[in-house]
Amino acid sequence: MSELQQAVISIKGVDIYQKTTLVLQELNFDIRPGEFVYLIGKTGAGKSSLLKTLYGELPLMKGEIIIAETALSKLKRKEIPLLRRKLGIVFQDFQLLTDRSVHENLKFVLRATGWKDKAEMTKRIEEVLELVGLPTKDFKMPHELSGGEQQRVVIARALLNKPELILADEPTGNLDPDTSQEIMKLLINISKVENTAVLMATHDYMIIERFPARLLKCEGGKVLDLGGILF
Amino acid sequence: MSEQSQLKYFRRKARRTTITAVISISLVLFLLGLFSVLVMNAKMLSDYVKEHLEVQIYLNEEAELKDIKTLERQLQAMPYVKQLDFVSKEAAVAVLTEDLGEDFVDFLGYNPLLSSFNMTVTADFANTDSLKTVKEFLLANAIVKEVYYQENVLDLINKNLRTIALVIAGFSALLLLITVTLINNSIRLSLYSQRFLIKSMQLVGATAWFIKKPYLFKSFLQGLVSVFVAISLLYGVMQVSDAQLPELKELRNDTFTLYIGIGMLLIGLVISLVSTWFAISKYLRNKIDDLY
Numbered sequence: 393m394s395e396l397q398q399a400v401i402s403i404k405g406v407d408i409y410q411k412t413t414l415v416l417q418e419l420n421f422d423i424r425p426g427e428f429v430y431l432i433g434k435t436g437a438g439k440s441s442l443l444k445t446l447y448g449e450l451p452l453m454k455g456e457i458i459i460a461e462t463a464l465s466k467l468k469r470k471e472i473p474l475l476r477r478k479l480g481i482v483f484q485d486f487q488l489l490t491d492r493s494v495h496e497n498l499k500f501v502l503r504a505t506g507w508k509d510k511a512e513m514t515k516r517i518e519e520v521l522e523l524v525g526l527p528t529k530d531f532k533m534p535h536e537l538s539g540g541e542q543q544r545v546v547i548a549r550a551l552l553n554k555p556e557l558i559l560a561d562e563p564t565g566n567l568d569p570d571t572s573q574e575i576m577k578l579l580i581n582i583s584k585v586e587n588t589a590v591l592m593a594t595h596d597y598m599i600i601e602r603f604p605a606r607l608l609k610c611e612g613g614k615v616l617d618l619g620g621i622l623f
Numbered sequence: 624m625s626e627q628s629q630l631k632y633f634r635r636k637a638r639r640t641t642i643t644a645v646i647s648i649s650l651v652l653f654l655l656g657l658f659s660v661l662v663m664n665a666k667m668l669s670d671y672v673k674e675h676l677e678v679q680i681y682l683n684e685e686a687e688l689k690d691i692k693t694l695e696r697q698l699q700a701m702p703y704v705k706q707l708d709f710v711s712k713e714a715a716v717a718v719l720t721e722d723l724g725e726d727f728v729d730f731l732g733y734n735p736l737l738s739s740f741n742m743t744v745t746a747d748f749a750n751t752d753s754l755k756t757v758k759e760f761l762l763a764n765a766i767v768k769e770v771y772y773q774e775n776v777l778d779l780i781n782k783n784l785r786t787i788a789l790v791i792a793g794f795s796a797l798l799l800l801i802t803v804t805l806i807n808n809s810i811r812l813s814l815y816s817q818r819f820l821i822k823s824m825q826l827v828g829a830t831a832w833f834i835k836k837p838y839l840f841k842s843f844l845q846g847l848v849s850v851f852v853a854i855s856l857l858y859g860v861m862q863v864s865d866a867q868l869p870e871l872k873e874l875r876n877d878t879f880t881l882y883i884g885i886g887m888l889l890i891g892l893v894i895s896l897v898s899t900w901f902a903i904s905k906y907l908r909n910k911i912d913d914l915y
Contacts, residue, residue: 447826449910476828489820504829549827 406455433610480550480558540571652853673749686766703748846895
């Protein structure tokens with residue numbers, strides 16, 4: 393197997409645009425299965441735009457990205473849902489469906505991604521809730537949960553279809569330091585246990601110091617691969 | 624707010640948006656229906672007037688019964704003839720005598736009146752051009768002496784009706800436009816609050832159709848309820864008008880009324896579904912940043 397096929401994300405000669413503005417230029421990096429990677433940089437440096445391009449919310453204008461065996465340069469609008477089923481997305485903007493319970497939230501994702509068997513769905517929902525440590529909260533409504541609990545459910549949702557990669561944009565952004573650490577432990581644990589790669593955008597340096605991992609830094613329109621070294 | 628009451632609050636809010644949409648849709652549909660009923664009444668009234676316009680066909684003194692019978696059969700076979708009555712000389716005398724209040728045959732010593740047919744034609748045939756050809760056709764017959772109808776009255780009716788029809792057509796188009804816009808707006812408004820939900824569904828990998836399905840189903844039900852409310856209102860109004868203005872009942876046509884009902888149903892459902900479809904498509908196409 394070549395190195396290119398092995399990588400969960402392979403980025404070659406990519407420019408990232410936010411609308412018509414070029415925000416990041418000439419990106420080249422790979423992320424391997426099970427790898428935990430931080431994406432850091434100032435607000436507006438292009439972290440979110442890069443992530444949005446990765447899950448098909450923004451179009452790829454130049455270069456090639458291969459993510460979960462999907463070539464984004466050839467991606468059609470209709471194929472975007474299929475790509476997203478292979479990814480787990482954990483976003484600040486990306487809330488739970490406020491009009492239904494935790495169980496129904498997760499069931500919606502399963503039904504939307506082609507699951508039919510009721511017993512299997514219930515089993516998978518129990519599995520992921522167990523994995524994120526919320527085995528008894530399945531019939532709560534989202535607003536009845538604390539911020540940390542909601543974020544756990546979002547992570548559980550991201551795990552439903554056993555993704556090869558989790559994309560996380562500021563997953564600890566709205567949480568207090570203790571809860572943030574809990575969530576980080578959870579993400580790192582999942583990455584190890586399930587061999588899921590995680591690409592996480594953050595500017596919480598406390599977190600990075602506490603849980604060191606490979607760093608990609610957006611700066612001056614470039615992405616610098618800092619490896620495991622901080623600063 | 625306790626958790627329980629908060630949940631109730633969310634549910635109440637969702638129900639309120641639905642109810643608001645149903646009320647707006649019902650009211651515009653009711654207005655459209657009411658206007659259609661008025662148009663029906665106007666049409667029936669004009670038909671009534673036109674179909675009571677008499678064409679008198681006077682026959683020659685020497686006309687033989689056999690020829691009269693032939694003409695009668697000929698006329699009755701014509702699709703445009705609504706009603707045909709033969710008035711003999713004697714019957715004409717009886718009518719005129721009663722009108723004048725004096726026996727003029729006695730006075731004159733002979734009966735100066737002619738036998739005639741009183742004919743009424745169907746509404747779509749009651750216009751100057753059509754009647755002119757009928758007149759020519761009748762005058763070609765040797766036993767017909769004269770054909771008479773109130774040409775200027777007919778002209779006046781038709782001219783006025785054309786103006787009224789034009790005004791009604793313009794008003795209908797306007798009302799339909801208002802209906803479509805209002806229903807579209809109520810639906811877009813009720814879906815606006817769902818835009819982040821829709822975006823979230825999209826981000827977990829749901830296809831556009833999977834997301835749209837439940838919304839389309841809901842809007843179908845919503846449309847159905849609105850149509851039901853609108854038709855009930857209209858039915859109520861018609862009941863009241865029947866009680867207060869029984870003459871109006873004469874100006875009703877059951878087939879036409881049924882068409883109005885079907886029209887309201889179709890417009891209510893189609894606009895609801897199409898508006899929902901486009902509103903959701905718009906939110907699906909939008910980027911997250913455009914939703915705020």
